Amino acid sequence: MDADLDLHQTVASRFVGWAIFAYVLILVYASLAPFVGWQQPRGITLFDWPRYITYFDVLINVAAYTPLGALVAAQLQHPLKPFVGEIRRWLLIVGIAVAAGFVLSFSLEFLQAFLPGRVSSPLDFLANTAGAALGAVFMLASFGRRVIHLLLVVRRQHFSDAQLTDWGVLLLVLWLIAQLNPAIPFFEAGMLAEQTASVDLTTGGIVTPYDPLFLLPQVVGIALNVAAFAMFVSVLIHSNRSSLPRIVVILAIGFAAKLTMASLLLKTPQLVSSLSPATVIGVTSGLLMHLFFSTLRYRWRAFWAAMFVFAGGVMAKLASVYAALDQALRLFSWPYGQLANFASLTRWINEVWPLAALLLLAVMFVSTKSEST
Numbered sequence: 001m002d003a004d005l006d007l008h009q010t011v012a013s014r015f016v017g018w019a020i021f022a023y024v025l026i027l028v029y030a031s032l033a034p035f036v037g038w039q040q041p042r043g044i045t046l047f048d049w050p051r052y053i054t055y056f057d058v059l060i061n062v063a064a065y066t067p068l069g070a071l072v073a074a075q076l077q078h079p080l081k082p083f084v085g086e087i088r089r090w091l092l093i094v095g096i097a098v099a100a101g102f103v104l105s106f107s108l109e110f111l112q113a114f115l116p117g118r119v120s121s122p123l124d125f126l127a128n129t130a131g132a133a134l135g136a137v138f139m140l141a142s143f144g145r146r147v148i149h150l151l152l153v154v155r156r157q158h159f160s161d162a163q164l165t166d167w168g169v170l171l172l173v174l175w176l177i178a179q180l181n182p183a184i185p186f187f188e189a190g191m192l193a194e195q196t197a198s199v200d201l202t203t204g205g206i207v208t209p210y211d212p213l214f215l216l217p218q219v220v221g222i223a224l225n226v227a228a229f230a231m232f233v234s235v236l237i238h239s240n241r242s243s244l245p246r247i248v249v250i251l252a253i254g255f256a257a258k259l260t261m262a263s264l265l266l267k268t269p270q271l272v273s274s275l276s277p278a279t280v281i282g283v284t285s286g287l288l289m290h291l292f293f294s295t296l297r298y299r300w301r302a303f304w305a306a307m308f309v310f311a312g313g314v315m316a317k318l319a320s321v322y323a324a325l326d327q328a329l330r331l332f333s334w335p336y337g338q339l340a341n342f343a344s345l346t347r348w349i350n351e352v353w354p355l356a357a358l359l360l361l362a363v364m365f366v367s368t369k370s371e372s373t
Contacts (some may be wrong), residue, residue: 018170101128266333
């Protein structure tokens with residue numbers, strides 16, 4: 001029992017450390033993107049109280065730093081380790097989480113003064129700090145610890161205990177975050193076009209979604225990307241567990257998240273695009289490809305997953321339609337603010353994800369020394 005608990009703690013500690021690193025990068029990107037146009041500020045508004053308070057922005061700033069506070073608290077007090085509720089230790093952990101949120105938020109708000117289009121505000125970093133405190137309290141409370149314990153148990157039951165698996169689970173979480181942007185096509189690159197029923201060609205003709213010249217490149221790209229994703233998940237699953245049901249569940253969660261966000265954010269939910277012939281055929285073909293290659297040993301599954309990630313990324317780039325961020329934002333109907341940050345961040349995660357997965361799969365292939373692994 002003690003050995004099992006130690007294994008839980010070791011696996012979770014590694015994951016929390018990398019999760020903190022990844023989440024800090026996300027906050028930096030969301031606060032400073034697109035990282036261009038740096039200039040000397042005419043004035044620092046960091047200490048000027050805003051004339052108007054948008055309560056939605058306050059809630060978003062609180063929510064943005066809540067995971068950071070929870071992760072810092074989890075790193076300091078492991079959720080699986082019995083916690084004696086000493087008030088001094090409890091206050092110390094919350095204080096460290098609050099300090100981390102305050103320092104990071106203050107630094108980013110200060111840097112925002114050097115970027116056009118960004119407005120720093122004391123209300124923002126106070127809301128960020130409150131969010132960090134809220135996350136730490138949640139992590140230390142009995143309810144929060146039960147939730148984290150359940151997540152860690154699920155992770156250990158379904159995913160391998162290999163050292164690199166934590167990186168893979170982290171990438172799966174980032175993939176799910178990217179699916180929250182409904183304007184990003186499912187397993188494609190680029191952004192949804194405003195006209196999805198037809199595409200105007202340079203010759204003046206109109207092609208339907210069933211036209212072979214339009215359909216086949218998309219099907220190939222989606223199939224390769226789905227096969228890559230399925231093979232990627234298969235190298236993370238326990239060797240004695242069937243990977244296909246778990247892959248289908250993850251795909252269903254991502255697809256449901258995309259459709260739900262489409263109904264909330266887009267002017268017209270892009271159900272037609274999400275269920276286009278290319279998507280249906282491509283996803284089905286990709287899963288069939290996975291059934292064939294999943295019979296290989298771990299090392300060669302990692303190899304073919306890397307090959308599919310590379311090939312699918314190239315094909316998706318060739319077959320997809322890209323648009324500037326301001327053009328993509330026209331698809332949305334969201335009057336509450338923070339839309340540009342959300343769209344830019346999720347689009348960036350979606351673009352970087354294949355490269356990160358490719359690097360991880362390459363390390364998995366090289367680090368596997370024998371075919372018997």
